[in-house]
Amino acid sequence: MKEIAYSSSHEDVCPTVVTVPLTFTKHQRELVKKAVTEAGFELLRIISEPSAAALAYNIGQDSNDISSKCLVFRMGGTSLDVTILQVSNGMYSVLSSIQKKDFGGHQVTNCIVNYCASEFERKYKVDIKENKRALMKLRAVAEQFKHVAHGTTNEKCQVDSFYDGIDLDVNISQTRFNFLIRDTLVQCLDPIHEALSSASLSISDINSVILCGGCCKIPQLQEIISNTFSSADILYSIRPDEVIAVGAAKQATLISQSIDEEDYCINLLSQDLSLKLTGFSNSREELLLCSKGTLIPTVVTQSFTVTQDSNLKVEIYEGSLDSKEESAKLLAVLNMPNLPIGDIFFSFHIRSDGSLFVVCKDCSSKELGSTTVIPPQPQGCS
Numbered sequence: 001m002k003e004i005a006y007s008s009s010h011e012d013v014c015p016t017v018v019t020v021p022l023t024f025t026k027h028q029r030e031l032v033k034k035a036v037t038e039a040g041f042e043l044l045r046i047i048s049e050p051s052a053a054a055l056a057y058n059i060g061q062d063s064n065d066i067s068s069k070c071l072v073f074r075m076g077g078t079s080l081d082v083t084i085l086q087v088s089n090g091m092y093s094v095l096s097s098i099q100k101k102d103f104g105g106h107q108v109t110n111c112i113v114n115y116c117a118s119e120f121e122r123k124y125k126v127d128i129k130e131n132k133r134a135l136m137k138l139r140a141v142a143e144q145f146k147h148v149a150h151g152t153t154n155e156k157c158q159v160d161s162f163y164d165g166i167d168l169d170v171n172i173s174q175t176r177f178n179f180l181i182r183d184t185l186v187q188c189l190d191p192i193h194e195a196l197s198s199a200s201l202s203i204s205d206i207n208s209v210i211l212c213g214g215c216c217k218i219p220q221l222q223e224i225i226s227n228t229f230s231s232a233d234i235l236y237s238i239r240p241d242e243v244i245a246v247g248a249a250k251q252a253t254l255i256s257q258s259i260d261e262e263d264y265c266i267n268l269l270s271q272d273l274s275l276k277l278t279g280f281s282n283s284r285e286e287l288l289l290c291s292k293g294t295l296i297p298t299v300v301t302q303s304f305t306v307t308q309d310s311n312l313k314v315e316i317y318e319g320s321l322d323s324k325e326e327s328a329k330l331l332a333v334l335n336m337p338n339l340p341i342g343d344i345f346f347s348f349h350i351r352s353d354g355s356l357f358v359v360c361k362d363c364s365s366k367e368l369g370s371t372t373v374i375p376p377q378p379q380g381c382s
Contacts, residue, residue: 001039016041017252019244022048022083022097044255049074050083051092052247053210057235060087069095069205071195071232073225074212074244075188077105082195084206089297089349089357096198098191105146105215107187111180112142116157116170124166134163141168149177150218178220185221189228208233216240273350274328276315280304286321289348300348312336314346316356316373332373336360339368 018036020029029046036043047055050072054060059070067088074081083097116138121127128134137159149155154173162168172180196202209229215221217240226234238246273289290300306312313335319328340362349357359370 014041015044015252015256017044017248017255018046019049019052019248020046021081021099022050022094023099024048044252047248047251049081049212049244050085050094050097052244052251053212054085054087054092054247055250056238056243056247057208057210059085059208059210060090060092068207069201071192071206071209071229072212073188073192073209073216075104075215075221076213079104080188080191082191084195084199084201089299089351091297095201096195098195098198100191103187103191105213107184108146108181108215108218109139109142111184112145112157112172112177113138115172115176115180116142116168119170120163120168124163126163126166128163131163137162138168145172147214147217149174150220181218181220185218185224188221188224192228203229204231206232208235210243211236211240212243214241271318272320273348273356274317274319274321275302276317276321277304278313278315280306280312288320289316290350296354297349297351300350302346302348303343304346305343306339306341312339316358331356332371334358334371336369344368 016036018032020032024032032046033043053072053074054070060068067086070085070087072081072083072085074083078101080100080103081097084095086093086095113135117128117135128138138157141157141159145155145157149172154171155177157168157170157172159168196206206229209225209232211222211225211234216236222234222236272291275287275289277285277287287302289302290298313333315333316331317328318331321328339360343363345361345363347359347361349359351357354374356373357370358373360368362368
């Protein structure tokens with residue numbers, strides 16, 4: 001791996017982002033960190049596999065969606081994971097995660113092995129299931145078949161001198177393959193429903209589904225997931241067995257760019273953000289929204305009361321309005337006529353680049369309006 005990295009980057013040092021299962025403990029992560037360092041890599045960060053998958057598709061990174069829910073479905077060789085992420089202002093939080101260590105691609109392999117063994121027994125009247133050497137050969141070719149069967153209409157499982165000098169030659173059509181694995185793939189829905197139940201969500205609450213792992217290249221599995229989440233975006237344009245690696249690479253690029261710019265530290269708000277309010281009841285005219293030095297990205301929510309005769313206006317300033325020095329800089333003026341009477345809620349999403357996304361909602365969470373404010377210069381980092 002080190003030689004491959006060196007040949008691609010042509011650098012003496014290989015900055016690396018490593019992904020680990022969400023269930024890894026702190027001790028397991030420390031062991032991974034030690035192994036990476038001893039292998040000669042410069043470890044930039046360890047991130048979870050679901051987060052890497054979401055990063056690969058830029059989920060929540062380049063849109064104004066204030067909140068969405070993303071389900072990451074990973075079916076690898078020996079395990080299956082379902083993780084539901086809450087995406088808010090580019091940040092990911094885990095709502096639920098289900099792992100099945102006894103279910104994975106090997107179940108699909110077993111379907112192929114059992115069919116080939118039964119066909120061989122039907123043709124030659126020989127049961128090879130007690131012959132470990134023959135089974136090992138058959139499993140190897142079945143594993144290879146699994147990875148190519150979804151791309152063709154007809155494939156063969158072939159092994160020379162399979163048993164007692166007899167060759168194995170079993171033709172499996174695409175239709176037959178789909179029939180063999182159908183019941184196995186349908187079982188994948190069980191952990192999905194379990195994860196939804198754990199997060200107190202329904203299928204309609206999911207906005208996007210990311211497919212990861214080699215088994216997700218199987219068209220029938222893609223179809224089952226698509227039919228289940230008919231209103232969600234099903235994402236598998238990136239090769240499912242590479243999507244987590246792509247997400248790690250994107251994370252490494254972001255961190256490396258920060259290092260190149262001598263930006264080694266986390267993003268902090270470089271100036272106070274303040275509000276000047278006109279026409280709202282039960283609130284101060286001037287309000288400190290977020291103080292200098294706050295870790296960003298962050299979200300601040302404020303509630304105000306609207307009266308019938310209100311002439312509503314919100315002014316957003318960079319700097320403190322309480323300061324004796326007139327250093328506060330006006331960033332934006334939000335005029336909001338015809339707002340409903342009663343309580344309304346403003347959410348201010350301060351992003352890492354210093355931009356501010358503002359959304360206004362009523363008591364029923366109905367959106368009344370939104371806008372993005374981009375300051376003349378981005379907020380600094382400390």
